[in-house]
Amino acid sequence: MAPVEVSDLSKRFGTRVAVDHISFSAEAGEVFGLLGPNGAGKSTTVRMLCGLLLPTSGVARIAGHDVARHPVAARRRLGAVLGGERSLYWKLTGREYLLYFAALYGLRGADARRRAGDLLARFRLDDRADELVERYSTGMKQRLALARSMLADPAVLLLDEPTAGLDPVSARLLRDEVRAVAAEGRTVLLTTHYMEEADELCQRVAFVTGGRIVALDAPGALKRRLGGGAVCRVELAGWRPDLSLPGEAVAIGEGRWELRVPVSDPAAELPALVAQAAQAGAAVLRCESVEPTLEDVFVAVAGQALRA
Ligand SMILES: Nc1ncnc2c1ncn2[C@@H]1O[C@H](COP(=O)(O)OP(=O)(O)O)[C@@H](O)[C@H]1O
Ligand SMILES: [Mg+2]
Numbered sequence: 001m002a003p004v005e006v007s008d009l010s011k012r013f014g015t016r017v018a019v020d021h022i023s024f025s026a027e028a029g030e031v032f033g034l035l036g037p038n039g040a041g042k043s044t045t046v047r048m049l050c051g052l053l054l055p056t057s058g059v060a061r062i063a064g065h066d067v068a069r070h071p072v073a074a075r076r077r078l079g080a081v082l083g084g085e086r087s088l089y090w091k092l093t094g095r096e097y098l099l100y101f102a103a104l105y106g107l108r109g110a111d112a113r114r115r116a117g118d119l120l121a122r123f124r125l126d127d128r129a130d131e132l133v134e135r136y137s138t139g140m141k142q143r144l145a146l147a148r149s150m151l152a153d154p155a156v157l158l159l160d161e162p163t164a165g166l167d168p169v170s171a172r173l174l175r176d177e178v179r180a181v182a183a184e185g186r187t188v189l190l191t192t193h194y195m196e197e198a199d200e201l202c203q204r205v206a207f208v209t210g211g212r213i214v215a216l217d218a219p220g221a222l223k224r225r226l227g228g229g230a231v232c233r234v235e236l237a238g239w240r241p242d243l244s245l246p247g248e249a250v251a252i253g254e255g256r257w258e259l260r261v262p263v264s265d266p267a268a269e270l271p272a273l274v275a276q277a278a279q280a281g282a283a284v285l286r287c288e289s290v291e292p293t294l295e296d297v298f299v300a301v302a303g304q305a306l307r308a
Pocket of ligand 1: 013016017018036037038039040041042043044045
């Protein structure tokens with residue numbers, strides 16, 4: 001059995017369906033991504049896997065343990081970094097913070113100090129370990145949260161939007177840490193709405209929208225679903241919903257739109273698209289044909305952009 005097994009899992013809040021019969025599994029050593037826009041149901045899924053929310057129906061297993069029926073056994077194999085927890089416990093130093101959580105896991109004394117010291121070094125916090133966490137940068141706090149999630153040597157790590165709010169350099173360093181954690185044979189389940197992040201980090205990605213998984217595959221395989229062609233991107237001013245142009249128009253600010261159209265023959269289809277847009281009365285500011293990105297696939301499969 002895979003370290004993460006999700007089978008027909010659903011969650012309703014009143015009449016609102018947040019997670020709608022999703023199934024997937026993630027293997028040891030794999031970074032598995034749940035990719036979707038805000039409100040897709042990613043965090044709700046993670047919170048069920050942590051045992052923080054009870055499923056309405058279906059089963060989630062961590063290292064073989066049903067998280068609803070055997071939450072203690074499941075949690076013992078689990079580390080998690082959830083969103084919205086960055087302001088907790090910051091009156092402690094980084095080292096005290098790890099020792100506090102180590103005690104909760106039953107680690108004490110020299111063992112706890114060694115484990116905390118190792119993790120502080122691993123996540124490049126050792127030179128600031130005895131400073132108050134409230135003085136840490138966002139990137140350092142996030143690395144400390146990752147260190148905390150590793151205290152019990154977990155088989156599975158759940159990371160909910162781990163790079164949200166980080167500057168590009170900190171985000172890249174954190175992605176390197178995540179890759180290293182998986183390379184040790186742990187299963188990393190991460191949620192993100194950054195398609196580049198999912199593309200770079202994940203062996204497999206599930207596209208989530210409206211609580212459902214609408215596609216699940218390796219990033220490369222997902223891109224090949226667009227037919228091995230290219231994507232024409234045409235930047236327009238003066239686009240209106242009533243202009244009937246092919247593809248998906250995404251607002252990119254300042255009254256500009258980008259039309260994205262998967263094509264099989266860009267040399268023929270890009271000029272035709274430009275002519276069609278001009279004829280419809282839109283001003284063409286720029287055009288190019290590029291390799292498809294995961295975002296292009298997401299739009300094609302889910303019918304919506306990730307950054308709405
Ligand atoms: N505790 C809650 N009570 C009611 N509705 C909720 C609750 N948590 C999440 N939701 C709703 O469930 C849906 C999925 O939310 P969430 O899992 O947070 O999405 P994501 O993490 O993909 O942005 C949203 O419509 C959200 O408003
Ligand atoms: Mg979320």
